[in-house]
């Protein structure tokens with residue numbers, strides 16, 4: 001059974017456009033087929049799986065018109081296509097504006113074409129909200145929602161907010177740009193957050209995935225693994241999944257459709273004795289059409305023997321024509337065709353046949369099958385389906401493929417001739433070489449390509465996406481009970497009040513105060529010492545600051561607070577409020593190891609501008625909060641693996657903290673603090689521990705079931721509850737303290 005046939009929940013596809021486009025024709029309404037990669041790919045999947053498709057009709061005029069409504073109702077009843085209505089003024093800012101004049105050029109590495117207007121952004125938000133509303137109208141429990149492409153990057157998060165346990169996947173059909181380019185984007189944070197509402201996020205190639213991870217790290221500070229990213233206590237699964245085509249749709253036409261077969265034979269006769277070079281594209285500046293024509297001109301110029309022997313057929317379907325850049329491109333291409341044909345044509349040969357419109361599938365299949373060379377040279381392309389369509393139509397063929405290395409498909413098409421389309425001189429040489437390749441060699445290459453295109457077809461792609469999405473969202477749903485709940489503040493305050501004896505175990509950095517770039521700058525404000533002092537003044541409440549900090553730091557900040565327990569260096573050394581003496585956990589400990597570890601850390605510090613080393617009694621810490629984030633993470637991994645080998649036979653361990661790597665004895669951990677506290681302080685009915693990083697998890701793990709464990713932040717945790725930041729935690733402590741004060745006064 002394919003993953004798609006799963007019966008639990010329907011597939012809800014959401015994309016900007018539906019496979020149909022609504023066109024006004026005078027007083028009537030016409031339904032046209034949409035062209036473009038997405039409709040081509042998803043059509044066959046939905047046909048096979050069932051489910052519904054939600055998208056914009058393409059028309060914004062007159063939503064009240066009875067005949068228009070009737071047409072849309074027919075789409076819904078017959079095809080299960082549900083249209084989102086977008087008013088004209090919103091559609092313009094959303095589609096022609098932010099989507100196609102901001103996102104499209106930037107994601108395709110044309111930052112100089114970026115045109116940003118705040119009102120376009122507003123329209124983009126509004127359009128995404130309209131899509132959300134229509135999805136919510138149709139969504140049933142258990143459904144999986146598959147959101148497509150750059151026009152709907154806010155939708156996953158909008159849906160997540162409305163239905164927290166919805167199953168949401170997102171696929172990006174265009175490239176994800178490298179992080180220095182992505183950073184240029186106005187509203188980049190919101191876009192990343194929008195995407196991270198999904199359970200499963202997939203791109204065509206690993207390099208796009210890496211770019212996304214780099215941007216999440218640099219812009220939102222979110223670290224990730226190759227296959228997942230943790231955010232808001234959820235896990236977002238990441239993947240690279242190049243799209244395929246439905247090869248059968250083409251081979252079927254070529255084998256059984258009389259019209260296609262007749263057309264193919266006719267074309268063969270017509271071009272007999274000539275080699276056919278073929279380009280098929282949407283008329284878009286990313287597709288490299290002018291560059292291709294210029295290269296062709298160069299080829300004809302430098303290799304006169306090819307004149308009369310080759311023809312270039314270029315099919316280009318116009319799109320987005322209201323955007324000035326596209327109009328200019330159309331003109332430029334028209335002119336180039338005219339110039340080249342004028343320069344080289346003879347009475348019985350025209351070098352370029354230019355078809356500026358969409359052509360039907362029968363014609364397309366016939367062209368693909370007669371072409372001797374497919375010339376697919378986008379300047380940048382998410383993947384490019386034309387390559388795969390061409391290969392599918394060359395079952396027994398000997399055609400060659402010349403492919404741009406900047407198309408996502410290049411990473412799958414090892415047997416193609418790869419070119420840099422900006423380098424017109426070398427591309428011309430490659431075309432010449434490809435044409436000169438002996439028949440057997442061409443056949444062999446094509447056979448390998450063909451096999452791959454057939455195997456990695458669109459159904460395999462869809463199945464994988466859907467089953468990965470199901471798995472990712474089920475893992476989330478199963479883990480739901482393990483996720484921390486937002487702290488019920490009133491309940492906590494009431495429990496605190498009712499208890500006869502209480503214990504508070506509080507981490508310092510990231511918990512009582514926010515992080516600073518340099519550890520010495522995270523000094524507590526005066527009111528924090530006062531707050532702790534008020535809490536600790538009540539003999540029924542034992543309060544401990546349990547930190548990774550040195551005893552010197554804790555002493556200087558809280559040394560005067562009466563009644564307060566201090567545990568420094570993760571509990572390696574503690575001061576009780578009675579004796580006021582610092583007592584190490586292991587009195588026999590020596591720090592001879594430091595010298596050799598320091599040499600390693602210094603080596604890393606020298607390589608990493610902005611990083612620093614902190615030396616404490618029991619540990620050494622490398623801090624890289626101010627370093628370049630990716631470089632820092634990368635080196636931290638390298639450092640930990642170096643240290644692990646070096647420390648394997650010792651009691652020392654290397655730990656990753658929040659932008660730190662710390663080397664300390666394994667026994668110096670916060671879990672041990674509890675045991676020591678229990679020896680001297682009586683058992684409490686109310687026990688609360690709060691912390692934000694991995695070292696605090698040791699403490700949470702040791703606490704009894706009924707303890708109030710609180711994670712500060714949004715990472716994965718064992719804690720039962722969470723609060724957003726140190727500010728919220730201190731507000732809670734202030735509520736406890738208020739009670740203590742009034743109690744003391746009363």
Ligand code: ADQ
Pocket residue numbers: 035036037038040041173174243280281282315316317357358359360364381382383384385386389
């Ligand atoms: P597109 O930019 O639309 O898709 P592409 O992948 O080449 O680019 O798909 C174009 C589709 O339109 C093909 O199926 C092709 O046959 C059809 N087409 C193009 N010109 C035509 C014409 N003149 N007549 C008829 N049909 C024509 C986006 C991304 C791509 C990505 C796809 C799918 O930009 O990089 O491959 O989505 O993810």
